[in-house]
Amino acid sequence: MVGGSTVTEMWTRMGSTVGSFMFLWAIVGQYCPYELRRYIEKYSHRIMGFFYPYIQISIHEYGGDRLKRSEAYVAVEAYLSANSSKSAKRLKAEMGKNSSNLVLSMEEYEKVTDEYNGVKVWWVASKVMSPTRGMSYYPIPEQEKRYYMVTFHKKHREIITGEYLEHVVKEGKEMRVRNRQRKLYTNSPGYKWPSYKQTMWSHIVFEHPATFETMALEAEMKKEIMEDLVTFSQSKDFYARIGKAWKRGYLLYGPPGTGKSTMIAAMANLLNYDVYDLELTAVKDNTELRKLLIETTSKSIIVIEDIDCSLDLTGQRKKGMELELELDMKEKMKEAAKEDGSSSSKVTLSGLLNFIDGLWSACGGERLIVFTTNYVHKLDPALIRRGRMDKHIHLSYCTFEGFKLLANNYLNLDSHPLFATVQQLMQHTNITPADVAENLMPKSPLDNADKCLASLIQALEEAKEEAAPALKTNNAAAAAAEQEEAISNNNDS
């Protein structure tokens, strides 16, 4: 579709008179009074429009809200990246999906021609430097405002504005989904500049290999979670119909090493989503938290790991005296932090609740919010009530079924005489999938299945012995309680 040609020659021929006038005007105009200058500019544009039969439409990187890259710009960028590589003379190369191929896109100020239903248009990638508005004690750098401009003959206005631009945006969006590298974002604590272009997230390519197939989970539970996720990703119309923002909260809880973080990676791989790993303690306050939220894109998972440890968000919301005492304590802690030179986060529980389901959380759509914790009972019920955290998933110790899956993954084994011993030991001992996986992992090229299984059996036996005194104490306590209850029942009667 895109044919290699530059539009410069044609413009030079057509508008040389207008061009010379504009050049002269740029110099002379500076010395004219403002009113006269505006008046002349207004009429010169009209005269130019008379001679110059071309229309230009520009698509800027940042729209009026200045908060997010414009979707149209991003789509045009993808469309031109795919098409311009055949014709543009100056291209830039970046790693593409799976880091296996180079993706080419047009360099700044490069011009390319495109054709749609026999109509020719010319695209140019450009930028202007504009001084930042506002007052600051610090030197604020000039901001680059990048844009794409398409030029076409005015007789094609309808086809371009009615069909072509829509076609470009649609194709561009599809290309982005096909070619995009998924990203793992994290919030950078170094954010300082008040520039609207400065992103608060830094990212690397997301390349975690975890999938639901390789996770040791009960088959039933696995199926249910996968269906829930896929249904969510296909429910755009449903959410619109019921008037709910298109997002879903998951709470993953359970002991360390039971696969919470692994499941987040498996979720991202299943749905082809980006991951935003939010470090709450690095967020200055609720306003910054909101800004971070606005900068997340759709088709993403926002993760807050170990939510119970992140901030002082645990416990019930306090009342009266209790609250005053707590505020007093907090003030003292802040003072201490100031003296140390360390800064503390001022994100509050209500800030976080707003983050999850306030008005701003609806921007963008198609997002999962996932919390993980080892201690679910420590969390404020408001934080995890249904509607906020819609699905609560308890990840627990490894079952025999889970072990068999891991044995298959790690050792390529469907059955083995030692499986029976493992099964018998697992009935009385708690072992995490992480521990099972670690024992099944061959440690040297000479390690075979027998050795790995023997190592797991040893670990299970050790865990059983360790648990034995605790079990005895528990049993003794239970027996004592029973006895006490029986005595008090006798006395009552």
Ligand SMILES: Nc1ncnc2c1ncn2[C@@H]1O[C@H](COP(=O)(O)OP(=O)(O)OP(=O)(O)O)[C@@H](O)[C@H]1O
């Ligand atoms: N259910 C599981 N299936 C397969 N592998 C697992 C599972 N759970 C844990 N693992 C293995 O154990 C390792 C640690 O698991 P993971 O980091 O997901 O645990 P976690 O629940 O997030 O722990 P923590 O609470 O300490 O963050 C992973 O690298 C993974 O290989």
Ligand SMILES: [Mg+2]
């Ligand atoms: Mg984890």
